[in-house]
Amino acid sequence: MNEMEILDGKKVASALDEKMTDRVANLKKQNITPGLAVILVGDNKASSIYVRNKKRRAEKLGINFQLIHFDASVTENELLEKIDQLNHDDSIDGFIVQLPLPDHIDEDKVIDAIDSKKDVDGFAPNNVGSLWIGEPHTLPATASGILMMLDFYNVDLDGKNVVIIGRSNIVGKPVAAMMLAKNATVTITHSHTKNLSEIAKRADVLVVAIGQAKFVNKDFVKDGAVVVDVGMDHDENGKLCGDVDFDNVKDTVSMISPVPGGVGPMTITALVDQVITLAEGRANG
Numbered sequence: 034m035n036e037m038e039i040l041d042g043k044k045v046a047s048a049l050d051e052k053m054t055d056r057v058a059n060l061k062k063q064n065i066t067p068g069l070a071v072i073l074v075g076d077n078k079a080s081s082i083y084v085r086n087k088k089r090r091a092e093k094l095g096i097n098f099q100l101i102h103f104d105a106s107v108t109e110n111e112l113l114e115k116i117d118q119l120n121h122d123d124s125i126d127g128f129i130v131q132l133p134l135p136d137h138i139d140e141d142k143v144i145d146a147i148d149s150k151k152d153v154d155g156f157a158p159n160n161v162g163s164l165w166i167g168e169p170h171t172l173p174a175t176a177s178g179i180l181m182m183l184d185f186y187n188v189d190l191d192g193k194n195v196v197i198i199g200r201s202n203i204v205g206k207p208v209a210a211m212m213l214a215k216n217a218t219v220t221i222t223h224s225h226t227k228n229l230s231e232i233a234k235r236a237d238v239l240v241v242a243i244g245q246a247k248f249v250n251k252d253f254v255k256d257g258a259v260v261v262d263v264g265m266d267h268d269e270n271g272k273l274c275g276d277v278d279f280d281n282v283k284d285t286v287s288m289i290s291p292v293p294g295g296v297g298p299m300t301i302t303a304l305v306d307q308v309i310t311l312a313e314g315r316a317n318g
């Protein structure tokens with residue numbers, strides 16, 4: 034059995050909080066308070082928990098946090114109007130529209146309406162383009178949080194085989210772009226991929242973001258691999274778990290991020306970090 038290390042997102046998050054608190058204090062000396070707004074539509078239980086966590090962390094750091102909560106019946110136009118208002122609100126450095134949205138609202142249209150300068154999710158088309166070109170303005174928080182966590186544990190990506198399971202715009206694709214920029218050899222796999230476990234088994238770093246509880250077991254994991262679990266699923270008892278069967282792979286991996294306490298807290302760290310960075314941009318004109 035090899036020594037296994039937990040990628041402890043909670044620990045990394047609180048280690049990084051210190052530096053961010055200092056940055057906010059510096060901004061306040063210049064009479065600038067970083068401002069973050071979150072638009073939440075409906076009362077999806079998971080979304081409400083994530084948003085509550087974001088609020089808690091933002092306020093702890095001294096960020097001005099605004100929650101805008103709409104009923105699930107909100108019209109697309111009402112939502113677009115609110116976005117327009119936030120685009121022009123000088124006290125807000127960045128804002129996000131928590132996904133998923135109800136079916137009657139066109140997600141692409143909503144994301145398109147966000148001023149790309151305030152798009153702290155990095156979901157707007159020109160921010161996605163800038164990321165792939167290698168000149169990012171804002172970065173999707175989950176991907177950015179994963180990179181921050183690996184950096185904290187000195188996981189060097191240069192020349193490594195990275196396999197990503199999942200090709201979403203919010204996780205799989207941005208993780209691929211960011212790891213490519215770190216000189217990794219990146220493979221993106223998905224539901225149509227043939228021989229998935231075989232490909233996954235070649236990974237030095239395996240990133241799993243498919244939204245299926247405990248999908249990945251040790252048949253997918255090379256001895257000594259680093260495994261990043263992006264899942265937010267529920268097991269047969271309704272308990273929060275990831276896309277990776279932790280107990281099954283724990284003696285195979287060299288490092289693994291748990292759920293909860295792994296990528297989730299890092300997602301929030303990356304988001305608030307980015308809001309502070311945008312506020313610093315405002316401070317410097």
Ligand SMILES: Nc1nc(=O)c2c([nH]1)NC[C@@H]1CN(c3ccc(C(=O)N[C@@H](CCC(=O)O)C(=O)O)cc3)C=[N+]21
Nearest residue numbers: 082083086129130131132154174293294295297298300
């Ligand atoms: N526009 C938008 N931007 C997002 O960044 C975004 C989104 N929509 N929709 C959903 C995903 C998911 N996401 C999480 C945030 C915090 C935790 C988190 O705090 N997780 C805790 C536990 C949470 C719990 O107790 O259920 C943990 O892993 O330890 C998880 C997931 C942000 N997302």
